[in-house]
Amino acid sequence: MTDMTGLPEGSEITSGTDAAALAAGSALDLSRYRKLAVYIGMGQSFIDGVGHGNLRETTQAIAPGRAVTTRTSGDLQNLLPDRAYSGLYDTGTGRGRETPLLQASAGILPALEPDEGLLTMNFGRGGFGYAKLRKTGSTAVYDNWLRAIDQQQRYAASAGLTLTRLFVSWVHGHADGKLSAAEYQANLLELLGDLAADFASRAPGAETLICLSQLACRAGGERFAVGLAQHHAAQAEPRILMACPEYPIARVDGTHMTGAGYALLGAYHGRAIRKTLQCGAKWQPLHMASAERIGASVRVRFAGGEGDLTFDAHRPDQGAVVMGVRPLADRGFTWVQSGGTEAAITGVALTGRREITIGLSADPGASACARLILGATPAGGSGQEGFVGGDPATATGGATNIRTIGTDTDAWGRVLHDWALLSEIEVV
Template sequence: MPICAGRWLPPEMEADAPGGAEGPKGELVLYVGLGQSLLALTPRSRPLGEKPGFVDPARAWVFSATGDPKVAGNPLADIPEEAFAMLYPHQRMGRSGPLTAASAEILSALGPQDLLLTVNLARRGAALSYFEPEGGTASFQNFQRCLERAAEIAGERGLRFTRTVVSWVQGQADARSIRRRYAKRLGLLVGDLEAAHLAVTGGVGRLYVCLSQATATAAVPAIGPALAQIDVARSRRDRVFVAGPEYMLERSDGVHLTPQAAVYLGALHGRAIARVLMGGTWKPLQMERAVVEGDRVVVTFEGGIGAIVAHDVGGQVAGGYRIGARAVPDLGFRWSDPANADARIVEVGIVGPRQVALRLSHPPVSVTGCELSLGFPPDIGLPEGFVAGDPSTGRGGCSMVRTVGDGARKLGLELHDWAIQQVIGASHGKDR
């Protein structure tokens, strides 16, 4: 029987060993999860996620004998070399975290001779600073060790190693951070991760960062990571992209994901990553522009898949939702006119596949300084997510705007793109 990175393969898997001598050379892609408990933990709640089994016995691998991407109980501490010594098939479990579902989606972008190595270095309660090179933890060094080990394995198997993907799911620990400060630090971290990747690959290839937008819990958009993460994605759009928001995911306790919500988040990350790895681009559902004509504002959306719709909460039955949002005024839109504090939205409706029309109580004399926000409703606060299948129990930022999707499903749940939380300026129709 052949040996794969120090591990004996069972007979039924011999023919599928990655990078076998008779097969064509392929690629090893390293996929690493960094962040907090939404990646690090999956609570013991029902219903469970996916049925147990291999993700792909020939192409999907981890360092843990359990088949889970986690390599250590505390990945902020120094992880011993032996933890990275052997490869094992990546396996689905009832309580698998998002990285497992994401890995399954990423494989669709890879060839039959390619190998996907998934590692979870997320840790509950971890602030952004913990992942920095001088953050006072061993996290960055552990990431470097993963890169070095991936390069070694690729060399052993006759594979190329030029691409690393990081899923960044973090924000609660930095909820009180100033937007500009968080954006600056996250941008620097992306640069450090990329430099570490290039140091191992000899300056060849690329590191990508896929993030999901942390749910805002404060009415002041200048506070917290939600908008800062979008700022980084826009400034580093060749490297950083946003899979979508997190507010629509069911929680076990208002914060941590249920097993099925974890699978859903992973599917969103994996779909976006697969699109990028195949040479395409990905944008979340987001406001592109807001054009004012009299007392009417026409909002145009871009990103995501499919036409937009208003999430229907009229038929919601408490206890029946895994993905959803509570009813919020005006679908989650809010208008701000510095010249008229009384100006507000009095009517909202979807008027096209990608457009929403708002009517204002007072038409702006000038659009200078006017802002349109989405996802910061008046009742914003804690808990950030809903529990017990009842979206009305959540108080985090949210909107009721989503896409109809393309029919793709996960665990029987349709994959919809929900609008990210956002604040944009407005323009006059005559200015376009």
């Protein structure tokens, strides 16, 4: 399906194939908004809100007359007709399940110009690897995106609107979990290049930003390379943002999220895009920035996110939660060493606003080469990457007990703490 509002597959498609019909059926207030930013979702089931028991949280229009969407039904594997993208409706008023795009759209709006509206469309397709989603891929997903933007370009021209910029939430990775970090990162860079070029050819001078959320890995490190690739791509490319890791968010089946979880994920995506636009500098998630060893101690400095560091391990007396992590050995750190005197982690302590100190059982010596892995949980077999029933103890996948003390909230008052990314770093 390609419906961000959750219209059931097989429902009637809005008729009208020309730009005039689209303009006549638009919910966009053309008397106030003469510019139109485009926000799309691409990737797998997370961006489409797939999950049994996903209850819709966003039930009212996010910004009537300003935030608009299409209501399109059909299988994105096949090329849909032009009329599938005719008619614009207020975002948030559709039927069906919660998707991250709903709250992300609300989060982006405050950073737009006063006369700029936001058109949101979803091109997510559960279970598809990059080969099926890419330009000239083995399905029509990308061609449907091109057909949709061509239709909206005609609408903009007929209404005297300017298409200003493209934001893309790419929520993906499960289907490509066996790729190496280098392979997955190359795919991300190719996707960015294609999306940016295709949008700029229809809206000259328009910028493109891609926003990611880091895929959680299963116990045993399965899919850890994909998460690393996402992190590295966001560090290397100014037009790729990383909103947050996905591991602390509640699931309905260990993989797919609850409605509240999808709303939270969307709030993180919206915040990352909004902060980037407002600050003029790319949003950075919480991540290890450096690791320095002095004798039998390792000082780890963190960057990104907002607020001071804290440790957070869920306790049973806290009850059911939408976001949380079970208690982890060594807060999720793993020490990997070659050469020198063998050492192991003996303690992990907060020693500064953005600093953690790790104690070792011995001084490895000058000849040792070491790195820290955060959140890979290398021991154990497969299992649930996320928690179910509101209980973080049910998860077995990669995670950390490290986050910031956040102050931003989503639409329901849930605090958007910044949890540390799954990553690895050389110890110097």
